Amino acid sequence: MRPSAQGAPEAEAAQVRVPAQPRAVDVDRAENVDRAGGVDRARARGTGDPVATARGEHTHGEPAPPRPRPLVQRSSVRGQILDALRTALVTGELRPGEVYSGPALGERFGVSATPVREAMQQLALEGAVEVVPNRGFRVVERGDRELAELAEVRALIEVPVWLRLARTVPAERWAQLRPLAEAAVRAASAGCPAAYAEADRAFHRAVLALAGNDQLVHIAGDLHRRAQWPPAGTPAARGRADLIADAHEHTALLDALIAGDQDLVRTLVGEHFTGAR
Structure with a gap:
């Protein structure tokens, strides 16, 4: 990837890869069901084009022609690029302060600039980048103060929930989260920051989901x-x-939660969210 600013050094984006996610068929089927309920049932009955059937068109049982799926493919590409860009943010391949243009990133990924811009717009909404008119997107530069503020807000939100769940969730339910904790350990042992970041979020997401909110x-x-x-x-x-x-x-938190040791849970949760990242 290359910053669009003239004279700016070329960013080391060659290592960024769009992960293979061959799920277009599943997305297409879900989209059809959402937009025209009963589509898959119509297909199973052999009534022709399911979309046409849902619209009430008479198809006389003829085979449906292949349907173009540009929107599905574009959505899939956008999602893959968004994942790749998020990974590049975590690993530092998208460098704070650098400006990246949609066409330059698209060339690196082998796609048009449109899905790249769409992915970057999502990152802008998340606060990772900011729009630079007529140039592209600048990766936001953040300091220690912002990280400290994020850690404080996370602690204010999550710590009370963890402590409440520790008193109300049975041990067997906590034990069901063991695979997620072990997956995070494996990702950390492999030394892959991006994989660990995803595993870390998955574990916290599963814990908070127990609150039902x-x-x-x-x-x-x-x-x-x-x-x-x-x-x-x-x-x-x-x-x-x-x-x-x-x-x-x-894993230490899970052990304490399964054992029902409230004092240890309180200590470990406090330590976990001190400077959390």
């Missing part, structure tokens, strides 16, 4: 994601030892 899960997840972006002037990504230590806090 979707808004809580959404807001806390957004704060968590923002807290994972490295600030300007620091190493691009957290080191392996740091990731492993953080991951083992999850």
Whole structure:
């Protein structure tokens, strides 16, 4: 990837890859069902084009012609690029302060600039980048103060929920979260910041989901994601030892929750959200 500003150094975006996510068929089917209920049932009965059937058109049983799916494909590409850009933010490949243009990023990904711009607009809504008119998108530069503020807000939101859940959720339900905690340990041991960031969010999301409050899960997840972006002037990504230590806090918390040790849970939760990232 290359910043669009003249004279700016070329960003090291060649390593950013769009992950393969061959789910277009599933997306297409879900989209058809949402827009014209009963579509798949119509297909199973052999009544022709399911979309036409849903509209009440008579198809005489003839085979339906292949339907173009540009919107599905574009949505899929946009999602893949968004995932790749989020990974690049966590690893530091998208560098704070640098400006990146849609066409330059699209060339790197082998796609048009449109899905790249759409993905970047989503990142702008999340606070990761800001729009630079006629140039592209600048990765937001964040300092230690912003990270500290995010950690404080996360603690204010999540810690009371964790402590309440510790008193009300049975041990067997906590034990069901063990695979997520172990997945985070494996990702940390592999030394992959992006994989660990996703596993970390998945574990916290599953814990908060026990509260039964979707808004809580959404807001806390957004704060968590923002807290994972490295600030300007620091190493691009957290080191392996740091990731492993953080991951083992999850397993220690689960052990205490399963054992019903409220005092230990209170201590561990407080430590986990001190400078959380």
